[in-house]
Amino acid sequence: MKAVIGVDGSKYSEWVLGWLGELPFRARPRVTAIHAMDLQSVRPSFLTQPSVSGYEPDEGEAIHLVESRAKRVEAETKRQLAKLGLKGSVRVVQDKIAQALIEEAGRKGLIVVGSRGLDAIDRFVLGSVSTAVTLHASCSVLIVKEPPQPLRRLLVATDGSPSSQKGLQFLIKQFTARSKTKPPLVLLVHVMPFLRYTMVKEAGEKLLAQEGAMLEKAGYRVRQFPCVGPAAEEIMKVVNREQPDLIVTGAKGKNTVARFLLGSVSTKLVQQSASSVLVVR
Numbered sequence: 597m598k599a600v601i602g603v604d605g606s607k608y609s610e611w612v613l614g615w616l617g618e619l620p621f622r623a624r625p626r627v628t629a630i631h632a633m634d635l636q637s638v639r640p641s642f643l644t645q646p647s648v649s650g651y652e653p654d655e656g657e658a659i660h661l662v663e664s665r666a667k668r669v670e671a672e673t674k675r676q677l678a679k680l681g682l683k684g685s686v687r688v689v690q691d692k693i694a695q696a697l698i699e700e701a702g703r704k705g706l707i708v709v710g711s712r713g714l715d716a717i718d719r720f721v722l723g724s725v726s727t728a729v730t731l732h733a734s735c736s737v738l739i740v741k742e743p744p745q746p747l748r749r750l751l752v753a754t755d756g757s758p759s760s761q762k763g764l765q766f767l768i769k770q771f772t773a774r775s776k777t778k779p780p781l782v783l784l785v786h787v788m789p790f791l792r793y794t795m796v797k798e799a800g801e802k803l804l805a806q807e808g809a810m811l812e813k814a815g816y817r818v819r820q821f822p823c824v825g826p827a828a829e830e831i832m833k834v835v836n837r838e839q840p841d842l843i844v845t846g847a848k849g850k851n852t853v854a855r856f857l858l859g860s861v862s863t864k865l866v867q868q869s870a871s872s873v874l875v876v877r
Contacts (some may be wrong), residue, residue, distance in 0.1 A: 597770065599625035600701040601708045602632070602693050602725060603686070605669045608710025614744030615872070619678035620771045620780075627677060627684030628700055630670045632693035633662050640738035701735045708738040714821065730866050736766065736876045739866050742841075747771075751783040751840035751871075752811075753831050753861065756803045759846030761877040764807055767844060773815030782811050783838050785821040785836060787830045797822075827865040835869050843873045 597794050603609040616627060620841055661686065664690045668789040671685045701707045711726050726739045773779045785805060788800045800822055808818040823830040835843060845862045862875045 597621070597623070598701070598705040599623040599627065599684075599708055600628045600630065600697050600705050602697055602710070603629045603669055603673045604631065605672070606694075606710065609673075609840075610709050611740050611743050613673070613676045613680060615740050616682060618744040618746060618865075620669045620747060620774070622727055622770060622772050624682065625706065627682050629673045629677070629684065629686045630693065630696050630700060630759050631666055631673070631686065632696050633666050633688060633847070635688050678705070685804065694725045695730070695863065697725070697729055698733050701733065703734045705735045706738060707733055707735060708740060711739050713743045714863065718794070726866065727863075730863060730875055734877065736874065737874045741870060741872045746775075746840060747780050747841050748814075749781050749783060749838065749840045749842075751785060751831070751835060751838065751843045753785050753787075753809055753827075753843070753845040753865075754803065755786060757846065759876075761846070763844045763846040763874075766874070766876045767816070768814045775867065778816050779817050781817045781819065783819055783821060783834060783840055784808055784811065785823060785834050786825045787825065787827040790824060812813055828861045829867070831861070831865065835865075835871060840871050843869055843871050845873065845875055847875050847877045 600617070601609070603612070603613050608873055613627075614628075616625065617705050669819060670686045671690055677684055687700075697707050697709065700708075707718045709726050709729055729737050729741065750767070752763060765784070784804055785802050786804050788796055805823060806818040808820055811818050821834050823834070831843075831845075843865055847860065847862050862873070866875065
């Protein structure tokens with residue numbers, strides 16, 4: 597698998613690399629780290645306060661500062677890749693970071709970004725990138741919100757649809773449940789609508805049993821959570837109570853405008869959860 601990550605010198609991009617080193621991939625991904633220099637947005641007033649310092653650098657000097665930072669980020673990222681035993685490369689591009697990540701990953705890669713970046717003054721913001729990538733990417737996206745840690749508890753949201761099946765298959769085919777201690781625990785959540793039909797409840801219980809058996813066969817421990825109500829709201833209740841290390845969810849086939857206006861379940865989980873979220877496509 598090809599993993600494409602955004603790096604900006606913040607602690608969040610360090611977390612991204614740490615997560616790639618910590619995740620239990622069956623085969624470690626090859627990493628392409630991208631640092632974007634948005635030179636068109638460079639303005640001297642963002643880099644200094646003349647009223648305080650009495651000095652305002654010209655645009656050429658401002659660009660030089662941005663380029664110098666890019667070289668430092670590139671060198672530090674290469675060092676971290678080597679330290680974690682990850683193979684890959686670092687690219688510095690003059691482009692918007694979200695667009696660069698999406699183009700590099702294509703349809704089959706995995707984009708990994710932090711949920712925050714450096715502040716706006718430094719013009720190296722990854723904060724809004726996570727939302728942009730989640731909305732527009734054609735491939736799977738991992739939004740990192742916490743420092744790297746071993747995966748002990750994973751929450752998987754399922755509804756039996758092809759998109760949720762992709763999330764399940766990602767765990768089975770891309771990750772291994774082998775562990776030096778106990779296998780990871782999967783919190784398997786299925787949310788049913790407010791319908792007073794016995795067959796709906798029975799179908800939900802059957803789905804949980806079938807998918808739970810698949811995960812157990814792959815080596816995971818499983819706890820089932822049948823819920824009733826609005827999907828995102830009920831999933832978040834389980835998230836807040838169980839505190840998973842990672843949430844895994846499929847992405848529905850809505851277009852970008854519909855996801856933005858109506859809010860898909862995966863988008864709401866990315867926005868509301870304090871846990872890292874893997875949106876599988």
